[in-house]
Amino acid sequence: MAPVPLLSFLVDSPSAHRDLASARDALDRGAMADAAGHLAGALTSAPTLPEIHELLSRLAATAGGGLDLFPAEPYEPVGHAVARAHLLAAAGRPEDGLPLLAQASGSHPDLDWAGVPWVSDPALGARVDPGLLARTIMRLCTAVGDPAPVETVSPLRHYLTVIRNAVAAHGEQAMLLGAGSALARRLGEVRLAVEWAGRGAKAQPSKLGEIWLGYAYRSAGRMPEALAALRRAVAYDPDDLSVYADVAATLADLDRLDEALRWTELALERDPDFDCVVHTAHRLRYRADGDVGHLVALADFVRDHPDDAHEHTDLEECCRETPWLGGMPAGAPLPAGRAPVNAEPSADAVRRLLRVATTNWAHPPAAYDRALGLVLVEPWELLALLAHPSVTEARQPTGLEVWACLGLLHHGSEEPWLDSSRRRLLLGLLDGGLDRVTQAALFALITYAWVDPEARADVAAVVAGRLSETASGPSARAVAELALAAPGLDRPTRELAAATIRVPAIPRQRGRIVWRRFTPKRGSNPR
Structure with missing residues (x-):
């Protein structure tokens, strides 16, 4: 196992050093199971600490490569799975270890799980099956959100390196390019997202390819091109109502609100409870006339449909910075007022x-x-x-x-x-x-x-x-x-x-519709 450069580790903690010392002592005593437990613990707080990987190398040099100390288990601790990933890589099977690191990144995306040499090695991109890598990246996208929180961007960029190496080795693989575009978009790499999505849609034209391309164009601010791609996606599958919501959102961003509402109405005629369309429709209706009743109806829908396929932020976005809908209004405070009970609270x-x-x-x-x-x-x-x-x-x-x-x-x-x-x-x-x-x-x-x-x-x-x-x-x-x-x-x-309060009775919202409402829930198919 190649050593990890000292400058690569981003997270360190006293608990990691305590676990590390205990692991070293256990190894010296031949207590391999104890050493494995302490190393798994150390990885959870300092996943790229060089000393941890030096001890993992000692385990990799034992009979069986140490893998028997970290058997696959349901609901296993993240450090346990990450240790197995590194030992798999040391055993010449990095393609089997990568999904384990991606799973850890999905659970704790702010930690630098993939910041190790074997992940960025071009040999991994050549070995990994493009379909497996695409599925791995899609699961990761499901977990990290769109856009990814700023503190997670740097740790997740290592996966873009893997995709680049895989694309260089395997050529135009549509699913890999599309999944790569989805991750690049989440990490703010919009040019790369457009490039990969465009290549994927050209290599294998499909509904999903056009959706990925439309989302990439949206992230780049290229709304007319996004709309064209999404319309092509509808042509591939007129029964996918989630794309109708996408088209409506894009039309609204182009200030074509009447057209946008017609797309939502057309979709609701087919399925009045389709969650993506319901959220989009209520948001656009509120944008059109400012009636809070649309948001109340949306809140009722959310309450009555707790198992929607996607996580939506429409209600929150509409209420944000609006007096009392999203918080207390700014301005001079009122007098304190009286309390009806003259007693001392605990x-x-x-x-x-x-x-x-x-x-x-x-x-x-x-x-x-x-x-x-x-x-x-x-x-x-x-x-x-x-x-x-x-x-x-x-x-x-x-x-x-x-x-x-x-x-x-x-x-x-x-x-x-x-x-x-x-x-x-x-x-x-x-x-x-x-x-x-x-x-x-x-x-x-x-x-x-x-x-x-x-x-x-x-x-x-x-x-x-x-x-x-x-x-x-x-x-x-x-x-x-x-x-x-x-x-x-x-x-x-x-x-x-x-x-x-001297505001128009029909306020006009001008902000772009935030697409995070289409962030899939865990286990669903990301876009």
């Missing part, structure tokens, strides 16, 4: 509130879910927290009042909404002028309307009444921002809220 209650509090959230249902841990704080303590110094003395928005009120939603959740104690408590907090407590209580009511359709008419009436009371007062804008986040408001009330 230190544990304060800790739990501080643990969940944040001024941002993905969308209202996510905020509701985040507050679940506050079910362990008694309702009277949540109310008392509204008068705690950490809340009342804050000069900038902290979100503490919001989370105390959201916590109330998780108490007595078995009670029918209209007769529930949680509704009664929150309505009680609305008394008086607008302050941070009444604002938080109103948002909690709106949040509950997002997660429980049966509460929507009631909450909409409360919000409409509050907006009418404050329409000409100094707190009108604060209430209007909340109203625009509320499900079920009638059109005149929404228009009043929009006019109150």
